[in-house]
Amino acid sequence: MYPDRVVSGMRPTGAMHLGHYHGALKNWVRLQSEQPCLFFVADWHALTTHYDDPSIIETSTWDMVIDWLAAGIDPSQATVFIQSKVPEHAELHLLLSMATPLGWLERVPTYKDQQEKLSDRDLSTYGFLGYPLLQAADVLIYRASMVPVGDDQVPHVEMMRELARRFNHLYGKEKDFEKKASEAVRKLGGKRARIYNELRTEFQEKGNEDALEQAKAMLDDAQNLSMTDRERLFGYLEGSRKLILVEPQALLTESSRLPGLDGQKMSKSYGNSIALREEKESVIKKVRTMPTDPARVRRNDPGDPEKCPVWQFHQVYSDQDTKDWVMKGCRSAGIGCLECKQPVIDAILKEQEPMRERAQQYLDDPSLVRAIVADGCDNARKMAQETMRDVREVMGLGYN
Ligand code: TRP
Ligand code: SF4
Numbered sequence: 414m415y416p417d418r419v420v421s422g423m424r425p426t427g428a429m430h431l432g433h434y435h436g437a438l439k440n441w442v443r444l445q446s447e448q449p450c451l452f453f454v455a456d457w458h459a460l461t462t463h464y465d466d467p468s469i470i471e472t473s474t475w476d477m478v479i480d481w482l483a484a485g486i487d488p489s490q491a492t493v494f495i496q497s498k499v500p501e502h503a504e505l506h507l508l509l510s511m512a513t514p515l516g517w518l519e520r521v522p523t524y525k526d527q528q529e530k531l532s533d534r535d536l537s538t539y540g541f542l543g544y545p546l547l548q549a550a551d552v553l554i555y556r557a558s559m560v561p562v563g564d565d566q567v568p569h570v571e572m573m574r575e576l577a578r579r580f581n582h583l584y585g586k587e588k589d590f591e592k593k594a595s596e597a598v599r600k601l602g603g604k605r606a607r608i609y610n611e612l613r614t615e616f617q618e619k620g621n622e623d624a625l626e627q628a629k630a631m632l633d634d635a636q637n638l639s640m641t642d643r644e645r646l647f648g649y650l651e652g653s654r655k656l657i658l659v660e661p662q663a664l665l666t667e668s669s670r671l672p673g674l675d676g677q678k679m680s681k682s683y684g685n686s687i688a689l690r691e692e693k694e695s696v697i698k699k700v701r702t703m704p705t706d707p708a709r710v711r712r713n714d715p716g717d718p719e720k721c722p723v724w725q726f727h728q729v730y731s732d733q734d735t736k737d738w739v740m741k742g743c744r745s746a747g748i749g750c751l752e753c754k755q756p757v758i759d760a761i762l763k764e765q766e767p768m769r770e771r772a773q774q775y776l777d778d779p780s781l782v783r784a785i786v787a788d789g790c791d792n793a794r795k796m797a798q799e800t801m802r803d804v805r806e807v808m809g810l811g812y813n
Contacts, residue, residue, distance in 0.1 A: 415659055419448050420557035422455040422496065422548075425473035429480035430686040431761070432679030435671040435729060438484040440561055444664075445491040451555055451793055452486060454478065454495045457503070457547060461540045462531060478782055480689045483772035494789035496551065501797035505550040506543070508808055509576060512583060513546055517575070521545050522568050549573040553580075554797045556659040561666055570663035577658040584807035585654030587645075594649040597642035601635060613650050625650060657803050669729045674703045676722035690769050693762060700726075700758045705750045706743070715746040723754055730760035 421441065429438065444450055454474050460467065474495060486493060496502055518524065519542070528536045548569050552560055553576065560570050587593065598606050609631065615624035628650050632643060648655040672678060673685030680686060687699055705723055706716035718724035718739055727739050735756050742748030775782050805811050 415556040415558070417448050417559065418555050418557040419444050419450040419559045419561065419664070420453075420552045420555050420661075421451075421561045422453045422458070422551055423477065424455045424459045425470055425477050427469070427473040427681070428476045429484070429689045430679055430681060431689060432671050432673065432686060433480075434484055434689055435669050436563065437561070437666060438481065438486070440666045441481075441491070442485040442487075444561060445487060448559070450491040451557070451796075452481065452491055452493050453499075453551070453789075453793070455548075455551070456495055456497045458496070458544065461538075461544045461547070462527070462534065462536065464538070464540065465534075475779070475782060478786060479772055479775045480768075482775060482782070482785070483690060483768040485768075485771070488785045488789065492789045492792045493785060494793040495786060498786075498790040499794050499797050501794065501801050502547070502550050502554055504801060505554045505797075505804060506547045508804060509546055509550055509553075509580070510543065512579065513576065517572060518542050518545060521572060523565060545569045545572055546576075549576050552661050553577055553658045554800050555793075556800060557661045558659060559664045560661050561664040564665060567663045567665070570661060574660040574662075577660045580658045581648070581654050581656050584804075585648055585657055587655055590645070590649075590653055590655070594645045594653075597638065597645050597649075600638065600642060601646075602637075605631060605635065609646070616650065655807075657807055658800075671729050672722060672725050674699055674722065676704070676725065687761065690765065690772055693765075696761055696765070697758055700754050700761070701751060703754065705753075709743075709746075709750060712749050713746045716743045716750075718743050723750070723757065726757045730757055730764075 421437075423433075423437070441450065441452055454477060456470050456474060459470055459473075463469075478493065481493065482488070523545070524542065528541075545568075549572060552570075552573055560566075560573075562570060598609055601609055609628055612624040612628035612631075615621045616628070629647065632638070632646055635643070638646070644655050644657075673680065673683055674687070675683075675685045677683055677685060687696060691699075700723075703723055704721075706718070706721040708714060708720065709716035718727075721743070724739065724743075727736055731739070738748070739753055743753065802811075
């Protein structure tokens with residue numbers, strides 16, 4: 414019934430590194446050509462943990478957006494925007510909060526985890542507890558069907574689904590719903606009305622998911638229905654409620670994981686990262702000084718790639734032949750570590766070249782970036798406002 418939208422966000426952490434690229438951005442770039450996508454800077458989310466340090470938000474935001482564009486996010490395909498410039502997210506967050514049980518938020522695994530991890534900050538705040546609810550609003554407001562996220566965020570998407578279901582249950586009631594739904598069925602026309610009813614019974618009595626899918630596909634094709642009737646018929650298939658919000662699904666990034674130079678998670682704060690647009694000379698130096706298998710003290714000591722972070726880079730960057738060459742050469746001490754690192758250096762520089770090029774125009778003329786984002790915000794806002802009209806209406810706020 415609603416377009417298959419993809420929504421995802423990132424906190425403004427400033428310039429991106431290659432870990433971000435291989436972990437998320439590369440996937441976004443692929444998705445944008447397959448489906449309507451909305452990608453946003455989650456600047457309010459940054460404040461949930463770093464409310465005492467707002468000074469870095471602005472520069473981090475622009476640096477990050479430039480890197481998104483450098484990585485290949487194409488504003489003519491995807492909508493790129495900033496969360497705080499679409500205040501409807503906050504309105505939906507507030508309205509969802511009314512009926513969200515505290516226990517749902519307290520039980521989200523990242524809540525306790527993050528409080529422990531960031532123990533240097535006081536995170537016993539309302540904003541921090543509500544973080545996953547704000548995230549739910551970010552997604553539900555676009556009636557998105559898919560949310561590309563890392564596996565730590567899957568419980569958040571699970572909660573979005575529960576919130577959407579609860580919302581539809583509470584507010585999808587309509588006076589005389591059954592009667593209006595039956596009338597809408599009749600409008601489908603004799604044959605299709607009969608098939609609809611059969612498929613609905615098949616699903617409701619036997620839980621046959623295929624029947625449900627078939628019925629949904631039929632509704633998608635039915636040209637002569639109004640939006641409202643279509644909504645009713647979708648809701649009527651599964652129960653006796655209109656569907657106002659859509660249950661999204663997590664789209665797990667089957668990404669290649671690129672660790673940091675020392676084999677730990679890549680992170681700017683660990684000092685083990687390579688920036689997306691790192692200077693060539695610096696890339697070469699960083700890879701050349703990367704630690705290797707500690708057993709290879711001398712050139713003719715054999716090594717084991719499994720114990721070497723360089724090997725993990727080969728797994729992301731090298732073809733099978735090169736990997737075979739590394740395996741054999743390392744174990745037999747047939748190649749030296751610098752020799753082994755060269756193909757990695759070449760591959761990184763090659764990957765970065767178009768990114769540097771794309772970024773240049775935005776660095777030369779920052780107003781281009783501002784214009785892209787302003788456009789994206791307008792676009793996103795229109796979609797958000799459409800949903801909010803329905804949400805206000807069913808929550809008793811549709812009056813003037
Ligand atoms: N919570 C996400 C993170 O820390 C960022 C985020 C905010 C997000 N809102 C979102 C991701 C909505 C996906 C959808 O990485
Ligand atoms: Fe690592 Fe390559 Fe050296 Fe082996 S040869 S220890 S894989 S850098």
